[in-house]
Amino acid sequence: MDHIPINKVGEFLLVSLQVDMDDHQALILQNNLTTQVVKTRAKGVLIDISSVDIVDSFMGRMLGNMASITRVLGANSVVVGMQPAVAITIVELGLSLTTIKTALNVDKGMALLQTLVNKATNESSHESFER
Amino acid sequence: MTTNTSNRVAEIFTRYEQPILEDWLREQLAALTARQDLISEADLRRQSAELLALFIPACRAGNFTDITTPDWKAVLAFLSNISRSRALQGFSPSETATVVFSLKQPLFSRLRQEFSANVDTALADELWNATVLLDKLGLYTTEVFQKSREEIIKRQQEEMLELSTPVIKLWEGVLAVPLVGMLDSVRTRVVMENILQSIISTGSSMAIIDITGVPNVDTQVSQHLLNTVLAAKLMGAQCIISGIRPEIALAMVHLGVEFGDVVTKATLADALAYAFLKIGIVVTSTALHA
Numbered sequence: 001m002d003h004i005p006i007n008k009v010g011e012f013l014l015v016s017l018q019v020d021m022d023d024h025q026a027l028i029l030q031n032n033l034t035t036q037v038v039k040t041r042a043k044g045v046l047i048d049i050s051s052v053d054i055v056d057s058f059m060g061r062m063l064g065n066m067a068s069i070t071r072v073l074g075a076n077s078v079v080v081g082m083q084p085a086v087a088i089t090i091v092e093l094g095l096s097l098t099t100i101k102t103a104l105n106v107d108k109g110m111a112l113l114q115t116l117v118n119k120a121t122n123e124s125s126h127e128s129f130e131r
Numbered sequence: 132m133t134t135n136t137s138n139r140v141a142e143i144f145t146r147y148e149q150p151i152l153e154d155w156l157r158e159q160l161a162a163l164t165a166r167q168d169l170i171s172e173a174d175l176r177r178q179s180a181e182l183l184a185l186f187i188p189a190c191r192a193g194n195f196t197d198i199t200t201p202d203w204k205a206v207l208a209f210l211s212n213i214s215r216s217r218a219l220q221g222f223s224p225s226e227t228a229t230v231v232f233s234l235k236q237p238l239f240s241r242l243r244q245e246f247s248a249n250v251d252t253a254l255a256d257e258l259w260n261a262t263v264l265l266d267k268l269g270l271y272t273t274e275v276f277q278k279s280r281e282e283i284i285k286r287q288q289e290e291m292l293e294l295s296t297p298v299i300k301l302w303e304g305v306l307a308v309p310l311v312g313m314l315d316s317v318r319t320r321v322v323m324e325n326i327l328q329s330i331i332s333t334g335s336s337m338a339i340i341d342i343t344g345v346p347n348v349d350t351q352v353s354q355h356l357l358n359t360v361l362a363a364k365l366m367g368a369q370c371i372i373s374g375i376r377p378e379i380a381l382a383m384v385h386l387g388v389e390f391g392d393v394v395t396k397a398t399l400a401d402a403l404a405y406a407f408l409k410i411g412i413v414v415t416s417t418a419l420h421a
Contacts, residue, residue, distance in 0.1 A: 080367060084327030087362035102367035104334055109367070 004029045006036050012044040012113055013037065014106070018051050026062045033066060037073045043120075044113035045070045048106055050081025060095040067100040076116040078102065080109035140261055141191035143241050144183075152183055154237030162229045169220050178213060182230075185209055198267050207271065214272045218279035227276045231269040235262070296322045298329040305406045306335045307399065309374075311344030319355035323362060330368045337406040338363055341399050343374030353388045360393050369409065371395070373402035 004025060007014045013036055021029070037045065047066065052059075063079055070077040080103045090097060101116075103109035144151065156179055160172065185205045192202045210231070217227045238261055246254040296318070299307045308326055312318075326338055340356065342348065360370040373396040375383070383389075396402040407414060 079365075082366045084324060084331060084362070084366065087327060087365040088323060090365055091358045091362045097365060102365055104330070104336055104367040108336065 004032075006032055008036075008040055008042070009046075009110075011042060011117070012046055012110070013040065013042045014046045014048065016048040016051075020052060020054050021059065023058055026059065030062065030066060030069070034069055034073070037070055037075055042075055043117045044075055045077040046106065046109050046113060047077065047079045048081050048109075049079060049086070050083065050105070052086060053083060055086045055089050057093050057095065060090050060093060060097065064095070064097050064099055067097075071099075076101070076113055076120070078109045078112050078116075080104065080106055139245075139257060140238075140242075141187060143238070143245060144187045144190055147241050148183065148187065151234075151237045151241060152180060154240070155179055155183075155234050158233035158236050159230065162226070162233055169222060179230075182206070182209055182213070198264070198271065206268070210268065210272050211275045214275035215279040218276050218283065222276075224273050224276050228269045228273050231265055231272055235265055238265075292318060292321055296325050298325050300329075300333055300335070301339070301403060302406075302412070304333075304335045304337060304410050305403065306330065306333065306338040307341060307403075308338065309341045309344060309399075312346070314345055314352045314355055316355065319359065323359045326359060327362060327366060330363060330366055336368050337371065337409060338368055339371045339373055339399060339402045339406060341374040341402070342372060342379075343376065343399070345379075348375075348379050348383055348388065350386060350388055353383070353390060357390065357393065360390075369394070371402040371405060373397070373399045 004015065004017060004021070006029075007016070013033070015029070015033060033045065036042070045066070047063070049063075067077045067079070078101045082102065101112065103112050156172075156176055159175060159179065189202050189206050198207065213230060214227050239258060242254065242257050242261070246257070296308070296310070299309070301307045306326070306329055308322065310322065314322075326340070329335070330338060340359065342356070345352065356372060360372070363370045371394045372390060375395060375397060394402075394405060396405060404414075
């Protein structure tokens with residue numbers, strides 16, 4: 001499988017990593033995600049990695065990068081379904097993925113995204129009201 | 132030594148097998164008087180008879196003072212079994228070695244009897260050979276005994292590791308892990324895996340790590356705890372560390388140990404209250420107020 005699908009769900013994008021990505025696929029995904037966020041004007045990105053069993057430093061950095069990119073584009077991102085082994089590996093590699101937000105599963109991830117988006121809209125409407 | 136001498140001992144054994152067995156049993160029983168509760172006389176008799184039955188052909192065939200030769204294989208295997216079972220039953224090493232050493236007395240008295248007519252250097256030689264052989268066998272039992280003990284200790288350590296890290300479901304979505312005893316890297320690893328696995332299987336978004344039972348918290352232990360909290364956070368669950376006793380809190384501040392932005396609470400109750408607040412559960416008392 002060359003192409004990792006990016007699905008639009010409501011005002012969010014859902015990226016589901018079904019296989020262990022190689023570096024090339026990861027780079028393609030990063031590009032596609034960037035263009036899709038801009039094209040669909042998505043307010044949030046949900047990255048589901050529950051099927052990923054193996055992670056290396058590159059993959060860890062990719063996750064961090066994707067979170068940063070979506071933030072720059074004005075969207076929130078949540079990584080969901082990380083497996084215990086993957087979490088332990090990332091911690092032991094010393095990758096401080098403090099920038100990414102996480103949730104247990106897609107359901108909770110969606111809820112988290114919704115609250116983040118609501119908060120952002122509330123704040124912005126509040127600001128305009130004050131002006 | 133020459134085959135001649137070893138044949139003499141073997142001969143004595145063959146000829147006086149029954150009386151030697153009786154004497155030997157009496158010796159063993161005298162030495163083990165306190166341990167009648169651990170092994171019955173009938174069992175002891177059976178073991179001794181079997182050992183003697185293996186011992187005699189080995190004596191006859193084998194190189195008398197070298198127990199590493201294949202002729203002694205059966206005897207050594209049987210002794211290993213005895214030592215191992217005694218270690219499990221709770222005998223002491225010296226009590227186990229007595230099994231072999233108590234054979235000396237009956238054998239020596241028979242030898243003395245045999246040579247009573249012509250007391251010469253032959254008796255001394257025979258005695259020396261028999262002593263060397265029995266000492267070697269005795270030491271062998273002690274060695275096997277020690278090994279079995281170590282195996283038992285190792286197995287118990289592993290069992291303790293599993294026992295000592297239970298993950299409890301306190302509420303829908305709230306897990307608790309009471310840690311008892313010192314935290315080293317091996318245990319932390321087990322704890323970490325247990326917590327993370329339980330987070331997945333129960334779908335809990337809060338996990339409380341209670342360190343009331345951890346005797347001291349130094350920089351290393353705190354690093355282990357922090358790693359666990361970080362890993363849980365990556366999976367989408369929040370960890371609270373609770374049960375920090377006053378003296379631990381003091382020691383931590385003196386050592387400069389910090390838990391970063393991890394939520395810490397004094398008691399498990401406080402941590403549970405915080406978890407409820409986070410997942411939006413309100414607890415009210417139904418007791419009537421005066």
